[in-house]
Amino acid sequence: MISRPPRxxxxxxxxxxxxxxxxxxxxxQTLQDRGTATVSSEALARAAGVNSAKLRKDxxxxxxxxxxxxxxxxxxxxxxxxxxxxLTQDWSVAIVGIGNLGRALANYGGFGxxxxxxxxxxxxxxxxxGQRVASLDVGHIDKLEEVVRERGVSIGVIATPxxxxxxxxxxxxxAGVTSILNFAPVVLNVPDGVDVRKVDLSIxxxxxxxxxxxxxxxxxxxAERAGLEMT
Amino acid sequence: MISRPPRxxxxxxxxxxxxxxxxxxxxxQTLQDRGTATVSSEALARAAGVNSAKLRKDxxxxxxxxxxxxxxxxxxxxxxxxxxxxLTQDWSVAIVGIGNLGRALANYGGFGxxxxxxxxxxxxxxxxxGQRVASLDVGHIDKLEEVVRERGVSIGVIATPxxxxxxxxxxxxxAGVTSILNFAPVVLNVPDGVDVRKVDLSIxxxxxxxxxxxxxxxxxxxAERAGLEMT
DNA sequence: CCCACTTTGTGCGTGCTTTCACAAGCGCGT
DNA sequence: ACGCGCTTGTGAAAGCACGCACAAAGTGGG
Ligand SMILES: NC(=O)c1ccc[n+]([C@@H]2O[C@H](COP(=O)([O-])OP(=O)(O)OC[C@H]3O[C@@H](n4cnc5c(N)ncnc54)[C@H](O)[C@@H]3O)[C@@H](O)[C@H]2O)c1
Ligand SMILES: NC(=O)c1ccc[n+]([C@@H]2O[C@H](COP(=O)([O-])OP(=O)(O)OC[C@H]3O[C@@H](n4cnc5c(N)ncnc54)[C@H](O)[C@@H]3O)[C@@H](O)[C@H]2O)c1
Numbered sequence: 260m261i262s263r264p265p266r267x268x269x270x271x272x273x274x275x276x277x278x279x280x281x282x283x284x285x286x287x288q289t290l291q292d293r294g295t296a297t298v299s300s301e302a303l304a305r306a307a308g309v310n311s312a313k314l315r316k317d318x319x320x321x322x323x324x325x326x327x328x329x330x331x332x333x334x335x336x337x338x339x340x341x342x343x344x345x346l347t348q349d350w351s352v353a354i355v356g357i358g359n360l361g362r363a364l365a366n367y368g369g370f371g372x373x374x375x376x377x378x379x380x381x382x383x384x385x386x387x388x389g390q391r392v393a394s395l396d397v398g399h400i401d402k403l404e405e406v407v408r409e410r411g412v413s414i415g416v417i418a419t420p421x422x423x424x425x426x427x428x429x430x431x432x433x434a435g436v437t438s439i440l441n442f443a444p445v446v447l448n449v450p451d452g453v454d455v456r457k458v459d460l461s462i463x464x465x466x467x468x469x470x471x472x473x474x475x476x477x478x479x480x481x482a483e484r485a486g487l488e489m490t
Numbered sequence: 491m492i493s494r495p496p497r498x499x500x501x502x503x504x505x506x507x508x509x510x511x512x513x514x515x516x517x518x519q520t521l522q523d524r525g526t527a528t529v530s531s532e533a534l535a536r537a538a539g540v541n542s543a544k545l546r547k548d549x550x551x552x553x554x555x556x557x558x559x560x561x562x563x564x565x566x567x568x569x570x571x572x573x574x575x576x577l578t579q580d581w582s583v584a585i586v587g588i589g590n591l592g593r594a595l596a597n598y599g600g601f602g603x604x605x606x607x608x609x610x611x612x613x614x615x616x617x618x619x620g621q622r623v624a625s626l627d628v629g630h631i632d633k634l635e636e637v638v639r640e641r642g643v644s645i646g647v648i649a650t651p652x653x654x655x656x657x658x659x660x661x662x663x664x665a666g667v668t669s670i671l672n673f674a675p676v677v678l679n680v681p682d683g684v685d686v687r688k689v690d691l692s693i694x695x696x697x698x699x700x701x702x703x704x705x706x707x708x709x710x711x712x713a714e715r716a717g718l719e720m721t
Numbered sequence: 722c723c724c725a726c727t728t729t730g731t732g733c734g735t736g737c738t739t740t741c742a743c744a745a746g747c748g749c750g751t
Numbered sequence: 752a753c754g755c756g757c758t759t760g761t762g763a764a765a766g767c768a769c770g771c772a773c774a775a776a777g778t779g780g781g
Binding site: 722723724725726727728729730731732733734735736737738739740741742743744745746747748749750751 | 752753754755756757758759760761762763764765766767768769770771772773774775776777778779780781
């Protein structure tokens with residue numbers, strides 16, 4: 260019996276694909292909950308809101324995990340995607356800035372479901388430090404380095420006002436955290452090797468407004484603006 | 491083979507550019523607050539965290555608003571970008587699902603600063619309806635159509651659990667809302683002409699985990715291309 | 722075994738995005 | 752008036768991403 264180990268996955272998964280894998284994963288888990296054993300690229304693509312060819316190409320980057328004529332085994336695919344995304348290990352998350360948003364994040368249950376564990380909540384306000392939020396005591400920001408070290412924090416979440424965000428990011432980097440999720444509306448400056456992603460409500464709204472305005476413009480007449488005389 | 495007629499060449503700003511305009515706008519407003527009158531593409535690009543050639547090409551889609559040898563007039567550029575994004579008019583926003591996240595959003599001050607006004611908060615829970623949150627009375631979801639009509643809501647924000655999100659989206663669409671910002675971790679199904687954007691914390695964390703795992707994997711081995719380096 | 726049918730995996734054309742590199746344009750000093 | 756230094760705006764090239772369309776591969780029935 261010729262035993263071939265699973266195809267060695269290529270180390271170059273396109274960024275666009277990486278961004279969609281979590282979506283596929285969620286769709287697959289929904290199917291799993293529903294007791295579905297196998298799924299075709301067509302069906303899964305519909306559930307994920309993408310083109311089926313795109314889905315197949317995305318999955319092909321992980322390996323050949325489908326069966327022609329049948330489809331993909333749901334459970335196996337869940338495992339493969341989870342593994343590729345690094346969800347088979349645990350990630351400790353620290354949230355800094357326990358205000359409106361930080362509290363919502365801390366209280367959000369959907370975190371722990373997938374390998375992410377909130378390990379610490381930190382704030383600078385003496386009135387907030389010591390409070391108990393989501394079964395955790397809010398610590399003082401001064402303890403950031405200590406907390407990161409002792410609790411093995413590898414992902415930092417910034418939910419402070421914009422003015423403090425860069426400072427907090429620097430502290431995280433200094434402490435060895437190389438993955439940062441930033442909710443503050445500011446561009447963070449970090450050294451190479453540190454991965455920053457941002458979630459920006461205001462930007463999303465502005466993009467929606469842009470499209471809404473365009474739809475409204477085109478509705479009545481073609482407002483062809485080329486030159487404006489405003490000085 | 492029927493050759494397609496020459497494309498209509500509509501007034502088209504690339505999607506990638508639209509997504510960056512809000513970032514430029516914020517950087518410009520920071521400069522404005524600081525009293526800066528003009529800025530070069532190089533300096534603005536640095537503030538926005540992008541390549542300067544990209545910035546110039548992005549801005550060139552709006553028109554020729556720079557002065558060679560000098561740069562861009564900050565105030566004028568703020569106006570032009572705002573106008574292009576549709577921020578010179580007011581947008582009424584309705585938030586549905588006044589839980590952890592909905593409350594954070596409602597209490598978030600950064601909304602109103604730029605053309606977006608929270609016009610209504612809606613929930614299905616009788617215990618939440620009637621509460622006063624951020625100077626607004628939480629209304630019942632049954633009144634969605636009425637509220638949309640009477641308050642001219644044009645952007646809907648969904649902050650309900652995943653199970654309710656599709657239903658709420660349908661109500662929004664039915665009521666004539668064509669711009670939706672979705673925080674629930676589910677793929678929304680909407681007709682053509684409706685613009686949905688999603689903000690998904692869980693996906694962002696998973697993408698961070700993927701890169702973190704890759705960095706860890708490659709630590710001792712072949713450090714493939716990624717633009718990331720360990721120091 | 723063969724054939725009809727299903728579904729994957731991917732080669733390829735197309736269009737979008739990014740980046741480089743530089744001519745053209747502008748202001749200032751002489 | 753003219754040249755110099757600085758900066759924009761944009762061709763051109765390279766790199767990505769998407770989706771069609773189809774051969775390859777598997778299933779099941781006869
Ligand atoms: N609330 C929202 O819905 C929302 C939406 C989009 C963006 N944001 C952004 O998220 C961030 C937080 O928003 P929020 O509404 O929760 O603000 P908030 O003012 O309610 O909370 C901020 C918290 O950060 C703490 N803080 C300030 N400086 C700190 C520091 N140096 N170290 C540690 N903690 C510090 C404050 O004590 C406070 O508890 C802001 O940047 C905001 O622009 C919020
Ligand atoms: N809290 C977070 O930090 C966070 C982060 C990421 C994603 N999310 C997502 O955002 C959504 C909201 O999260 P949350 O933590 O605020 O949840 P939550 O349970 O605190 O709040 C949900 C609210 O929606 C209301 N609701 C339920 N069904 C409704 C319906 N049909 N119409 C109107 N209102 C309805 C509930 O009454 C409740 O008040 C969830 O989908 C969650 O997955 C939340």
